[in-house]
Amino acid sequence: MRRHDEAAPRLPVDLSVRDTTLRELMDDPDCDPRALHRTFRRFAVVNALVSGWRTAWRTHVMPALPPTGRGRVLDLGCGGGDLARALVRWAASDGFDVEVVGVDPDPRAIAAADRSRLPGTTFRQASSGDLVADGERFDVVVSNHVLHHLGDDERSGFLADSARLARSRVVHSDIRRSRSAYRSYALASPLVAAGTFVRVDGLRSIRRSFTVDELRRELPAGWVAEAASPHRVLAVCDT
Numbered sequence: 328m329r330r331h332d333e334a335a336p337r338l339p340v341d342l343s344v345r346d347t348t349l350r351e352l353m354d355d356p357d358c359d360p361r362a363l364h365r366t367f368r369r370f371a372v373v374n375a376l377v378s379g380w381r382t383a384w385r386t387h388v389m390p391a392l393p394p395t396g397r398g399r400v401l402d403l404g405c406g407g408g409d410l411a412r413a414l415v416r417w418a419a420s421d422g423f424d425v426e427v428v429g430v431d432p433d434p435r436a437i438a439a440a441d442r443s444r445l446p447g448t449t450f451r452q453a454s455s456g457d458l459v460a461d462g463e464r465f466d467v468v469v470s471n472h473v474l475h476h477l478g479d480d481e482r483s484g485f486l487a488d489s490a491r492l493a494r495s496r497v498v499h500s501d502i503r504r505s506r507s508a509y510r511s512y513a514l515a516s517p518l519v520a521a522g523t524f525v526r527v528d529g530l531r532s533i534r535r536s537f538t539v540d541e542l543r544r545e546l547p548a549g550w551v552a553e554a555a556s557p558h559r560v561l562a563v564c565d566t
């Protein structure tokens with residue numbers, strides 16, 4: 328039987344609380360690998376439209392890079408690698424020389440990321456904890472759509488790892504849960520979702536995601552939660 332949100336999601340869906348019982352289809356290790364590959368590629372389109380990283384690069388990443396204009400950025404939970412590639416392109420167009428390392432513990436994500444390499448990007452199968460254990464450091468650590476994905480204990484470890492890995496700043500960006508975010512995505516996602524998990528997983532992700540106040544309550548000392556538009560929340564830590 329199809330779940331309510333896979334058929335024709337209509338409000339009222341209860342968005343007053345996070346629904347952490349929902350699991351994304353792409354997290355199923357037995358999901359259709361062709362649909363998964365299409366999903367990783369299509370998330371590049373979705374992220375370009377909704378994630379607001381072009382602005383976050385200018386407001387939060389660029390100012391935290393070394394004054395030399397050269398730097399190393401880490402994309403934790405890089406998925407198909409589109410944010411890492413975009414950061415390298417934006418850095419070059421703004422006169423910076425930035426190497427971006429994308430890591431993800433899921434080998435299927437790294438296989439997808441490796442199919443679209445760009446000079447200045449490197450992809451590795453690793454978790455944030457692996458990099459801490461290896462003693463790695465980066466100027467700026469970023470992530471996209473990872474916070475909502477994790478359980479409470481995993482998220483605490485992820486936040487602590489990311490702060491240890493960053494010399495200057497951590498910027499985690501995610502969806503900000505709201506009725507308008509859900510409604511907009513339900514209306515627009517069919518345009519880009521054919522043959523992928525983009526629609527179902529996106530709607531589930533919105534239901535799992537945080538409001539600014541919820542995220543603020545979850546963050547340890549030294550972190551701030553900020554609203555970014557449209558429909559985004561940032562967790563930022565200056566290290």
Ligand SMILES: C[S@@+](CC[C@H](N)C(=O)[O-])C[C@H]1O[C@@H](n2cnc3c(N)ncnc32)[C@H](O)[C@@H]1O
Nearest residue numbers: 370403404405406431433454455471472473476
């Ligand atoms: C919802 S996906 C987001 C993928 C990509 N950033 C995007 O926006 O399309 C979350 C990713 O975080 C990864 N992840 C989970 N825990 C992690 C950790 N501790 N370190 C690095 N990546 C992690 C998962 O394997 C998964 O690929």
